[in-house]
Amino acid sequence: MINTNWLHTFCTLIEVGQFTRTAEKLHMTQSGVSQHIHKLEEQLGVTLLDRQGKTFTLSTAGQKLYKEAGKILTDLTNLQQSVVNDPAFEGHVRVMSPGSLGLKLYPQLLTLQQRYPKLIIDFRFAPNSDIEQAIVNAKIDFGFMTIKSKLVDVCCQPIAKEPLLLVTPSTIEQPNWSTLEALGFIGHPDGSHHANLLLSQNFPQFQHSNLFTKTGFSNQIGLILEPVSLGLGFTVLPKHAVDAFSPSSKIKIHPLPIPVSETLFLCTRRGIKLPKRIDTVIAEAKKSLQAEQVLGE
CATH class of the missing domain: 1.10.10.10 (Winged helix-like DNA-binding domain superfamily/Winged helix DNA-binding domain)
Incomplete structure (x- = not known):
């Protein structure tokens, strides 16, 4: 040589x-x-x-x-x-999050990409289990999850909380237990989990979401509230998914005596030093989520 x-x-x-x-x-x-x-x-x-x-x-x-x-x-x-070379505003960044959080973050990360066109955002919506495996298999640079991973290769850092909300058609003023039973439940992939978390804390009659009549189901985060807006049932969703729905005048959010939130975890592969471009995107996401949480306190 x-x-x-x-x-x-x-x-x-x-x-x-x-x-x-x-x-x-x-x-x-x-x-x-x-x-x-x-x-x-x-x-x-x-x-x-x-x-x-x-x-x-x-x-x-x-x-x-x-x-x-x-x-x-x-x-x-x-x-x-x-x-x-390790540029802070150039290169591909692969991210995954649950659907509700994605509705909040993806538009804001696209705004970041507009400021820095060489920073390419690859954002996927996925359930927690898929995000966890994508981190382990190095298919993404980082992800957000609503549960803390038990895998040793996945490092999870709590960064914010997202409230769970009871949502009904706009015609419902103040739902009681009989109102919810009469409406029926609009399901979604995390519907049972979210309903169990929120309703069990606020309704002593609640035992399990499966006891409600199922009046609809959607696995598309942006469409779950469509049947609710048409008067076909109620559901429980994270705040960011509710905020993204339009027209908001056709649904109603009902504050409950005991608020319940999901913790949002920033998840990365343990022991990996992240490039500066990843730090840039993480910082932008944190700023958005934590600023909103401070305003809501």
């Missing part, structure tokens, strides 16, 4: 044209420059320079080497820069 230091000295000598000036430019002695050239010739087994006293011309082999060496040294320089 060709010694890149010798190759760099050779190319610099050809560009400068003199041994003395080459030595000055490279902070070497003149004999050191000559030694590099001789070692390169010995390694390749060819004469690179046709010397005439203190001057020289390139041999045929020298011309070929100089033509190719410039490309090689440029590629090596670019490779080093790409490895060492």
